[in-house]
Amino acid sequence: MLRDVVIGQYVPGKSPLHRMNPPLKMILMIAYIAVLFVIKSAAAYALFTVCAVTLIMISGVSVGMILKGIKPILYIVIFTALLNIFMTTGEVMWSASVFGLTLRITKEGVTAGALLTARLIYLVTGTSLLTLTTPPLQLTDGIERLLKPLNKIKVPSHEIAMMMTIAIRFIPTFSEEADKIKKAQTARGADFESGGLIKRARAMTPLLVPLFISAFRRADELAEAMEARCYRGGGNRTKMKEQHITAFDIKAAVIFVLAAVLILLAEFWIEI
C-alpha cells in the first residue's frame, strides 16, 4: 500500500547526489524547477534532457524507481496532453467530425501538449531524485535550515520541521500496522476487496478504528517519552548532526548553475 509511494522513499547510496548538503540540494531543486518553467524551445529542452539524464545516471538510482514515481501522474499527464492537443486554436493539422462535434488537432496544440508532458515528467523526475537520494529526516532538517530566516517573523521553523519529522517517522510504522490489522481482520473473515463503493467504505471500519486507537496510543507514548527527555521545542537547540557546506558542495553548485545558464542561453539566444 503506502510502500509503493516513491516520493519519500529513500534509496541508500554513495553517489555525489547522496553526498550533497541537503539544504543546498533543495535550493538547487527549486532552481531546477524554475528553469523548467521558463524554457519553451526545443533546443533548451534537448539540453535539459541531457542534464536530467546525467543527473539520474550520477545518482545511481535505477530508472525503474523513477518510472514508478511517474506512474501515479500518468493519467493526469495523458489527460492534460489530450486537452491541449484538441482544445488549442491555431493552424489545423487534422480534423474530423464525430457525432456532430468537430475535433481538431492544431500544430500549436501538439507543441503545447508535448511541452506540458515533458514539464510534468521532468518535474516529478527532479523531485523524486531529491527524495530518493536524501534520507527523509535530512530533508526535514534541510527544511528547518531553509525556514530559519523566517524565525524573525515568528514562523516556528523548528516546530514545523519537528512535526514533519514525526509524520515521516511514523509512515512506515502505520503502514506496517495497517498491514497487520488488515491481515488480522482478514483472518476473521473481513473482506476489503469486493463489493460496491459503500460496502467497501463500511468494510474499512474494522481497519480504521484499531488504526486510530493505535495512533492515539503512540502519540501519547511519544509525547511522554519526549517530555521524559526534557524536550522543550526550538529555542537554542543545537543539532547532533550539523549539515555543513563542503568544498564538494560548492563545486556541485557551480556545475549546476553553469548547466542552468547554458540551458537558459539555449532558450533565449538560439532561434529555431
Add this chain to the structure above:
Amino acid sequence: MIKAEHVGYIYQKGTPFEHRALYDINLEIADGTLAAVIGHTGSGKSTLIQHFNALIKPTEGRVIIDGTDITNPKTDLRLIRRAVGLVFQYPEHQLFEETVYKDIAFGPATMGLDKAEIDERVRLGARLAGLREEHLQRSPFELSGGQKRRAAIAGVLAMEPKALILDEPTAGLDPKGRDAMLSVIKKLHEENKDMIIIFVSHSMEEVAGIAERVIVMNEGRVEIDGTAEEVFANAERLRRIGLNAPQMALLADKLRAAGYDLPENIYTVEQAAAAVKKLIGGNTGA
C-alpha cells in the same frame, strides 16, 4: 492436516528491499496435534504460520490444507481462512466494536449466519476462550489486557475453525495471565480432539508444559522438529541457536550428573518437584 512442501518466502520480492524469511520448509501436521513453534526473534515463526491460513502465499513450494493447495489460483481462500483460525500477536489491538459481544460476532456475521446461530457461536467462543458472560456487554476497551486478548481469541473461535493458530498468545501477560492462557489452550486441545492447535512461543518452559510436538525455527529454517523430549535432548544444538532447554530439564541433567537417579522427561517445576520428592522419600527409606 496442514502440510508444507519446500516452502520458501521472500518479502517484497522484486524490489531493492526484498528479504528472504523462509527457506525450504517441510512439515506435516496431523489433525488433533498440539504443536508449538519456537525460535529466536526474526527466525520466521510469524511468517510461517501466516501461510497456514493463506494470508500469505509461498513464493516457492506448496502449502496444502486438508488436501487443498492454497497456491492454486482457483482455491477459495475464504474457506481456508474459515477452516484455519489465526490469532495474531497482540490480537487485542484488532478489537473495534462497541461491545465485546459485537466484536466476537464479527467473524460469524461475515459467514452469513442467522441471528440465533451467531448468538450461539458468540457464547461458545466466549466460553472456550475463558471469557465470562458479564464481559460480553462491556466495551472491549474497558477490559484488562488479558481479557481483551481472550475476547480477540473468542472472535476467532466463534468461527468454529478446524485448526487454531496463535502467534505468541502469552506475550506481554503477567505470570498469572500466562498460566491462564496456557490452560485455555490445553483445555481447547482436550475438548476438541480433532483440532490442530499451533502456538508460537519464546519460552521453552511454556512449550514443555503442554506441546506434543515442538518445531524449532532458526534463521528461516526448521532446525529441529519432534516431540518435546526429542527436541530438549539436543541441549547443545539449542544453545547454539540462542535457545535454552527448560530450566528444570537443565537442573535434572545436573542432578543426574551428580549421581542422583532421576527419571527422563522432566521439564516443568511440577515434574521436577515430584521427582525430587520421590527421590528424597526413597533415600530416607520411608
